[in-house]
Amino acid sequence: xxxxxxxxxxxxxxxxxxxxxxxxxxxxxxxxxxxxxxxxxxxxxxxxxxxxxxxxxxxxxxxxxxxxxxxxxxxxxxxxxxxxxxxxxxxxxxxxxxxxxxxxxxxxxxxxxxxxxxxxxxxxxxxxxxxxxxxxxxxxxxxxxxxxxxxxxxxxxxxxxxxxxxxxxxxxxxxxxxxxxxxxxxxxxxxxxxxxxxxxxxxxxxxxxxxxxxxxxxxxxxxxxxxxxxxxxxxxxxxxxxxxxxxxxxxxxxxxxxxxxxxxxxxxxxxxxxxxxxxxxxxxxxxxxxxxxxxxxxx
Amino acid sequence: xxxxxxxxxxxxxxxxxxxxxxxxxxxxxxxxxxxxxxxxxxxxxxxxxxxxxxxxxxxxxxxxxxxxxxxxxxxxxxxxxxx
Numbered sequence: 001x002x003x004x005x006x007x008x009x010x011x012x013x014x015x016x017x018x019x020x021x022x023x024x025x026x027x028x029x030x031x032x033x034x035x036x037x038x039x040x041x042x043x044x045x046x047x048x049x050x051x052x053x054x055x056x057x058x059x060x061x062x063x064x065x066x067x068x069x070x071x072x073x074x075x076x077x078x079x080x081x082x083x084x085x086x087x088x089x090x091x092x093x094x095x096x097x098x099x100x101x102x103x104x105x106x107x108x109x110x111x112x113x114x115x116x117x118x119x120x121x122x123x124x125x126x127x128x129x130x131x132x133x134x135x136x137x138x139x140x141x142x143x144x145x146x147x148x149x150x151x152x153x154x155x156x157x158x159x160x161x162x163x164x165x166x167x168x169x170x171x172x173x174x175x176x177x178x179x180x181x182x183x184x185x186x187x188x189x190x191x192x193x194x195x196x197x198x199x200x201x202x203x204x205x206x207x208x209x210x211x212x213x214x215x216x217x218x219x220x221x222x223x224x225x226x227x228x229x230x231x232x233x234x235x236x237x238x239x240x241x242x243x244x245x246x247x248x249x250x251x252x253x254x255x256x257x258x259x260x261x262x263x264x265x266x267x268x269x270x271x272x273x274x275x276x277x278x279x280x281x282x283x284x285x286x287x288x289x290x291x292x293x294x295x296x297x298x299x
Numbered sequence: 300x301x302x303x304x305x306x307x308x309x310x311x312x313x314x315x316x317x318x319x320x321x322x323x324x325x326x327x328x329x330x331x332x333x334x335x336x337x338x339x340x341x342x343x344x345x346x347x348x349x350x351x352x353x354x355x356x357x358x359x360x361x362x363x364x365x366x367x368x369x370x371x372x373x374x375x376x377x378x379x380x381x382x
Contacts, residue, residue, distance in 0.1 A: 038308075045305045048373050052338055052366055151307040152378060215368075218339035219325045227340045228364060231375070238307060 004281065007274045011267060018263035024089070025256035028249045032183060035246035038149075039180065042242065046235050053228055056221060057198060067229050068166055070196045078109055078118045079139075079170040081161070081193070083177035083240060084127025085248040086146050091255035093178060093248055094126040096188050100176050102136065104190065119170070123157075123241075149245065151238055158237035162230060165194040177240050178247035184254050186247040193236065196229060300332055300370035302348060304358060306378060311358060312348065319372055320347035321365055330367055337367045346374065 082101050084094040101120060105113045112118045119139035122128040128141040145153055164170050173194040178186040217224055302319055304312040319330045322344025346358040363376035 041309055042307045044303075044310065045307045045375055048305065048366070048375055049364070052364060052375075055338065055366075155377070214336055216335055216337040216339075218323055218337060223324070224338060224340050224364070227362070231364070231377075235307060 004274065004277055007270060007277065011270045011274065014263055014266050014270065018260055018267065021256045021259040021263060025253055025260060028253040028256060029183075032246060032249035032253060035242065035249055036180075039239070039242050039246060042151075042235065042239060046232075046239065049228065049232050049235060053198065053232060055215060056217075056225060056228065059215065059221075067196070067225055069162060069194060069229055069233060070198065072195050073168070073171045075112075075171045076117060077170050077172075078112050079121060079161070079164070079173045080104060080109075080118060081121045081123060081173065081175045082127050082131075083175065083244045084122065084124035084130075085244070086125045086143050087248075087252075088126050089255060090248055090252035091258075093186070093251040094124070094130060096186075097127055097176055097178065098130045098134070098136075100188055100190065101131075102134070104174075104176070105136070124244075145241065146245065149241065151234075154238040154241050155234045158234040159230075161193065161237070162233060170194075175237070175240050177244045178251070180243045180246040180250065183250040186251055191236075191240065193233070196233065300330075300334075300372060302372045302374070304346070304374045304376060306376055311376070312356070315351050316348050316372075317351055318347075318349040321374070322346070322360070330372060332370060334367050334370075336369070337365075339365050339367075341365055341374070341376070 080101055082097050084097050088094070105118060105120075109118050120131060120136060122131055122138050122141045123143070123145060125141070125143045128138060128143070131138045142157060145157060161173055165173060172192070175191045175193050177189065177191070179189050181187050300316060300319075302312060302314065302316045303310065317331075321328055321330065321339070322341050324340045324342045327344065328339075341360060341363040343361050344359075346360060348356045348358070350356070358376075360376040361378055363374055365372065365374045
């Protein structure tokens with residue numbers, strides 16, 4: 001009964017795969033929680049920073065401040081920062097980022113791309129691999145960022161990006177990443193990073209007291225702007241990375257959940273098939289015995 | 300007055316204080332009750348915090364921004380350690 005044995009082995013192997021995917025799902029769920037906590041942790045900082053920025057602009061008017069990061073230059077060279085993950089098995093998570101970058105290169109930035117004026121920086125191994133496989137030239141990869149992710153390491157990368165903008169190496173920088181909505185939903189977005197747009201929404205009547213403007217500025221407004229803007233850029237970058245990490249775990253959790261479900265379905269179908277084969281084998285054996293006995297009786 | 304010291308990764312301190320001494324860019328300064336609203340940048344140095352029970356805590360910072368408003372002080376620092 002080689003066939004029955006083969007099927008038994010198959011069932012065992014599917015079951016052990018299911019165990020692996022189930023474990024991976026659990027691990028992702030735990031990591032997702034941690035990643036979500038990190039997002040919540042930076043929220044007070046980010047909100048306060050934004051509030052200070054709004055206060056500064058409100059009191060002094062957005063028009064008359066100058067900052068090297070807010071300068072709109074003639075766009076000659078563009079950098080796309082594609083934030084992906086270091087590990088796979090997370091559904092369409094990485095492929096979506098790569099697809100979006102490809103789409104941008106062929107539509108919005110096609111003119112620049114044809115002249116070789118678009119660089120792609122891949123953060124995360126998986127993205128870099130796919131870009132290579134698709135023959136999309138990348139100017140660099142950064143993948144050590146995710147090992148024990150900290151603000152200080154993300155800050156360094158953000159500072160490098162800001163420096164390359166300042167020196168005029170790039171005149172426009174976009175971030176492409178998965179924004180975290182909830183465990184099951186990620187939203188792929190393209191976010192302009194540099195130059196800075198300072199959005200000042202008119203404070204609604206309810207929080208008018210939040211934004212009253214009678215501050216003493218030390219040393220002076222421009223100096224404060226000069227420290228607050230780089231900070232808010234770094235926070236923006238750090239938040240993008242954190243969002244991407246949380247999305248990655250969310251995507252992996254969903255993918256592994258589906259894989260576990262599929263495995264159960266497969267085990268069910270295989271078991272049915274196995275039992276049918278087993279029963280027909282038994283029926284066959286019984287027939288043999290009975291007909292053997294009959295033959296003996298007849299003689 | 301209520302003081303909060305926040306880094307991007309966590310809240311270092313939140314609570315009532317009597318006195319806060321800060322390493323401003325233009326020199327060190329102290330904040331007491333009913334300080335006028337102000338926003339200032341901070342340079343590398345130590346933050347000294349005096350709690351109502353007389354406890355004194357120091358935080359070492361690399362730089363940051365402080366906002367003082369109606370007896371609420373919020374200090375945003377990049378990275379810091381307790382001393």
